[in-house]
Amino acid sequence: MNHVLLVDDDPAVREALSQTLELAEMSVTAAGSFVEAKDHITPSFAGAILSDMRMPGRDGFHLLDYAQKQDADLPVVLLTGEGDIPMAVRAMGAGAFGFLKKPCATDDLVATLGRAMRARAMVLENRRMKAQLETGDAASRMLFGVSKQAEELRARVRAVAMAGAEALILGAPGSGTSKVAEVVHLLSPRAMAPFRKAPAATMTPDTLQSVLDDTEGGTLFLDEIAALPETSQFALLQALDFDEGRPRVLAGSYRDLQAEVAEGRLTPELYYKLDVLRVRIPSLRERPEDIPELFRRYVDIACEQAALPRPEIPPELNARLMAQDWPGNARALMNAAMRFAMGIGDPEEEPGGGLAEQLARVERSLLIEALKRARGNATEAAAALDLPRKTFYDKLTRHAIRAESYR
Incomplete structure (x- = not known):
């Protein structure tokens, strides 16, 4: 993304500016005129444009106008002489990102282009995210990250969603177990039916049955399953034995559920009934x-x-x-x-x-x-x-x- 399209008709100035920018770890494409530069100016250009104002033929104004027509968010920084400042101010009103008076200090040049490139990076990333939100599935839209672990999580969620059986969603506090459960629901054949989430600790047998009834063949996520009261654990077991019309049950926890079983807080029958599929959410x-x-x-x-x-x-x-x-x-x-x-x-x-x-x-x-x-x-x-x-x-x-x- 540290890419600069440099446009100046003076070969010595182009060479000097190119060296300065390359020393600042920027990649440079140099052009001597508007005609040479215009083929590089596209809506997908990932960087900033640095152009002299006064050039033979089509000047910096023409270049700015062309860039604006290609993409109004392309950052164009103009280099101006002493007498060009009023012209540069007008260019700012027309959409230029900034202007620098020649000769400009290296620090000012690098800092201004740095801001321009960061602004461009943000624009392109926001467009990428918007496109992903519009075209991607629920896993792409809601489970973010570029790491291998994030990719594996999305793949696992997609697989569990289509399998249709009960599942445990395990993750540390704050890791987003309920969001993962919602994505599983949205990717499943039950996506058009209701999705409900409820804290297991508050579920009496009556409230549990009421929630199961309200979910109408959709998906019920019980948060922190180890906190489900004992009487409700047996009620849930009974409900899981009846397949017709009942919702799919997903259970979340940050605890070691095998330890919870060993210590008598979670009935082994319920644990094994729910432990058909697993999704583990990696911590940050x-x-x-x-x-x-x-x-x-x-x-x-x-x-x-x-x-x-x-x-x-x-x-x-x-x-x-x-x-x-x-x-x-x-x-x-x-x-x-x-x-x-x-x-x-x-x-x-x-x-x-x-x-x-x-x-x-x-x-x-x-x-x-x-x-x-x-x-x-x-x-x-x-x-x-x-x-x-x-x-x-x-x-x-x-x-x-x-x-x-x-x-």
């Missing part, structure tokens, strides 16, 4: 590469609900978020996104812990960043951190990091 600690996307989505939701402008999310904030363990999982990340969107306090959770815990978080973040740069190549990542291979793998194991997740 297991898939830190999903955190930036989830955080951005939650920020977008919060801004939309509160009618607020969408703020830029600095890369350094994403790095800090990825370095945290997030014991509260998606729910805690959503709360952090709300604070960030509202500008209330620090969006990060309180790190807490002593020096050893804080150093462990930093170490984990460095390991993840090295793997990302090496595209999951553990040998290359270990070399980048100047660590022996065995030491590197020991650290991956200690921090529950899988190198293959970054390929």
Whole structure:
């Protein structure tokens, strides 16, 4: 996404600007005129346009007008001479992203183009998400993430949805068991029937029967099945023995259900009746590469609900978020996104812990960043951190990091 289309008719200026931008780790496509540049300007262009205002033939105004017609959200930054500033101000009114007066400081040039490219990245990502929401299935629309674990979760949910039998949905607190249950329902043949979710702890035999009746052949999700009262456990068992017209039952839990059975809090008959299929939701600690996307989505939701402008999310904030363990999982990340969107306090959770815990978080973040740069190549990542291979793998194991997740 760090791509710049540079348009200037002066070869020496093009060369100097290209070198400056490449030193700032931007890729550059250089063009000497509007005619040379226009074929690169498309609605899918992923980057920013930097153009001189005054050029022979068609000038920066023509280029801006052409870019606006291709895509009104294409960011165009104009380079202006001393006498061109009133013209540049008019161009801003016509939709230019910004203008820089020649000669411009390198820091100003890089910072302005950086903002333009981040804005373009956000536009393209929002379009991608909108297209996914309009064309993807419920798993694509509602279960987010780019990691291997997220892909495996979506695939497992699709398979369980079509199988039709009872299922356990297991995940740590805040991981979204009820959302996964809803996706299972939406992807199943029962999707047109009702979906109900209820806390198991509140279910007396009578209320349980009432909820089962109200669900009318749809899907009932019982949250934290181990908290279901004993008398209701037997009532649920009886209901599950009758197939005709009853809803499909999905049960969620963050507890070790086998331990709950061993300690007598969950009847083994009910456990085995429900444990036909399983969906395990990975924690955020297991898939830190999903955190930036989830955080951005939650920020977008919060801004939309509160009618607020969408703020830029600095890369350094994403790095800090990825370095945290997030014991509260998606729910805690959503709360952090709300604070960030509202500008209330620090969006990060309180790190807490002593020096050893804080150093462990930093170490984990460095390991993840090295793997990302090496595209999951553990040998290359270990070399980048100047660590022996065995030491590197020991650290991956200690921090529950899988190198293959970054390929």
